[in-house]
Amino acid sequence: MPSVKLKAINKSFGQRQVLQHIDMDVGDGEFVVVVGPSGCGKSTLLRIVAGLESPTSGELWFDDRLVTQVPAHARNIGMVFQNYALYPHMTVFDNLAFGMAARKTAPSEIKHRIDEVAQLLEIEPLLHIRPGALSGGQRQRVAVGRALVRSPFAFLMDEPLSNLDALLRERMRVELRRLHDRMRIPTLYVTHDQTEAMTMADRMVVMRNGRILQLGRPEELYHRPSTVFVAQFLGSPPMNLVSVKVLPDKRVALAGKDPQGIPIPARIREQIGGRNVVWLGFRPERVVPQTHGAVEGLDFTATVHTVETLGARYHVHGTWGESPITWVTTEREGLTGSIKMKLTVPWDRVHWFDAATEERMVSPDRESIPVQVGGTL
């Protein structure tokens, strides 16, 4: 049963519509990440759930309570801001106590709750210093602690890791996720970082221009992106996309001069129907060297331009015809500039998109999606 439910939420600032018909929910004890480029409306979405903004239309439900009209402070939300919003002139303890004290909670109760949370987050030694003296990670933890002391109905996090350096961000990712697995408080988490979204989410929501493009488990979105945008937004390096024409004999050919054409499997031909041009996408890590007869796939010859060394693997940047292509390999051997390589992508790893709508056309139906692990570590 969903804990937080958004029904047909719209939001406009004057003429500008920033959210369009948002339908989504956060299940009981679920960790949902909203991801999208800046300006996609994800922060507004979060602020509407918090009660800092009101939707222009639509409904917001917490369990079986309709909270659309409930003011922010009565929603019992714990929120973590990007800049943590810790008051610099108060000690950590006072920061945690501030809200409760303002609501006239008994001092003994305040102390008890803070001690509990401090123990959980291992911030007891920090209680009597000010935020200025804390490291980024400690501040992050205190901000989470402040959200936690009020035993919130739900957690809202607005890019809570983006002020940290790369290394710390990775550590805090794990830490936050572990905390969630212990507390099981429904969490709505907003970020622009697809890695964060993929690694932390039970389910994720990709947004663009105020709309939800796709919603589902990270694996689903990764393996079955519903649009070109989602396909390219998730994964690093991003998915290769090549525009191809459909030849009369139902072979496909590169937009430029490719006399050959590539035969495609019958079932895909059916899906293509009467289209003349389609987008063809494949992930860099699915590209393998051609081995005759072994796999049936999209065979092509690419020219190598540059090779990026990442240690365990290499990112090779090249071209297929005119189109830039990136692929991943673990073998450096023989990879030098401007050599030609025969490559292939198994057909079930190739994504097909309509050129006009940019929507997914054919699902690689034989492709298996890994079973959800659900973050239970």
Next chain:
Amino acid sequence: MSKFIAYGLRALVAAAMAAPIYWVFVIATGYHGAAYSIPPVWRPLFHWAPFLFVWTHTPWARYVLNSVVISASTIILVVVTSALAGYALAELKFPGNSMYFYVTLGVMMLPQQALLVPQYVVMYHLHLLNTYTGLIIPFAASTSGIFLFRQFFMKLPVSYREIARLEGVSTLTYLRRVAVPLARPAVATTVLLTFISSWNQFQWPLIMTVSSQLQPIELALSHYMQAYQSHWRELTAAALIALLPILIVFALTQRHIVSAVAGGEVTQKD
């Protein structure tokens, strides 16, 4: 070489600017008749006896106390009204917000000298003539104070206020516990600037009071000036009473005052 000239020139200018104030000391603590010496005396003798004589034969303590009461009350009120209005202008959305900005700015544009007569009439009808209240309330709100706080509050992260909102903290509590404590530089600047203008008040009390019981030091000094014409040692000694608090405050906070005047708030200058 040109540096040397510039250095010398600067020293000369600084000395010339300070000279009149220096001579207040020289004459006030000099020997009797020092003011009539030709050529003028240059060195102070630090004779404090005449100073003590002046202090005791006129109720200066009362006048100083008046000035202190008036300045202190004005400072407190200005800080409060400025913080409140500055916060409203910076953080709250309400119809008329931007209009109030211009209302505040407009007060600065009104020529004070042209308003004295109608102000006097207003004071008369409010029965504020010849009262402490009448010397304080008209200065209880200040354009620069409001702008200073507004500027400062605008720099506070929006999330500070939003966290408070989520936790059900009232606006006044938020102001008292978070916003104003964080705006300490604005408070300091407002206190300093209000102190200076309040302590130096002259024309307003001249017009609005008759009772010597209410006179602030500057007004008392001007009466003393009429009474003790050409008694330079007594006059300068009395002037010193009005000057000293300002000189002390200035000596302690001059960096802040200068940058406050220049930039509107207390900042560390290069």
Next chain:
Amino acid sequence: MNRRVPLSEDARVNSATGGGLLPWLSWWNAYALRETLVGYGLILPSLLVFLVFYYGPAIFLMYIAFFHWNIFASQSTFVGLHNFSVLIHQPVFWQSLLNTGYYVVLVVPVTTLLALALALLLRETRNLRGGGLSQALVFLPHVTPVVATSIIWVWIFDPTFGLANAVLHFLHLPQLGWLSSVHWALPSVMIYTVWHSVGLYTVLFLAGLSTLPKQVLEAAQMDGVRGWMLFRRIILPLISPITFFVIVLATINTMQTFSQIYTLTGGPHGGAGGPAFSTTTDSLLIYQTAFLYLHFSLSSAMSLVLFALILTLTLVQKLIADRMVFYR
């Protein structure tokens, strides 16, 4: 939206406004209304002060100026421009305008130029020892109380024993009568005013100079622009907004000079404004007319003239500035 829903305890407070009292109010409108009310509450104290003691009197001024009116009499009659026609037949009124004009025309440019020169000097030598002290001493007079420092300046201007004539004597220049001379009394006040206010404008110029983009100055220096050329072609245009601000501020301030005239000229030389009305400026005349001779209506008419003059001057300066000031 008006659905009855179970709400938490805190939320019930709001539902009272959201549903019961004002059913047409959504929660958000209720919140916006509350924010509006809080906003008005917060501006109220300062608004009251501004209205009662500044805007109210400003409007009231118009009324008094066109009426025959006395504060202690209960009646007032509309007299139209009568007060103004009385005014223009008073030679002392024209004298005061002339004095004010003379005073402003000399003090404003001198103060502005001197402040700019001092600011440049302080900036050039800011890294030499005592930079902060020099700046403080230049600024110091501005914070001193006018009456207290006027006392020493009356002594300085003393024709026999004063410092001013001692300096002139040292320089082998003729001695002057200063405050007791019809020709030199107003210039004496000017000297005091420049001394008292130049520090303020210097500091404003210094603030302006400190915001000059370093790259521009360095680029100019690499192009071989230096000295007067650098000042005239680069610095002056860049600080023109500050210059404009200083000129406007100095004009408004000098047009309203009161305290130093009152104290410097009120001493042994007869009532303030003397000798022979040579230092009677508009502010002083407004004060004397109202509070010495109790002609409130006449004084208000004068106030209105001063008001109009300041407004016109500021507008004219603004028009000139729009052509000359370079805004970054």
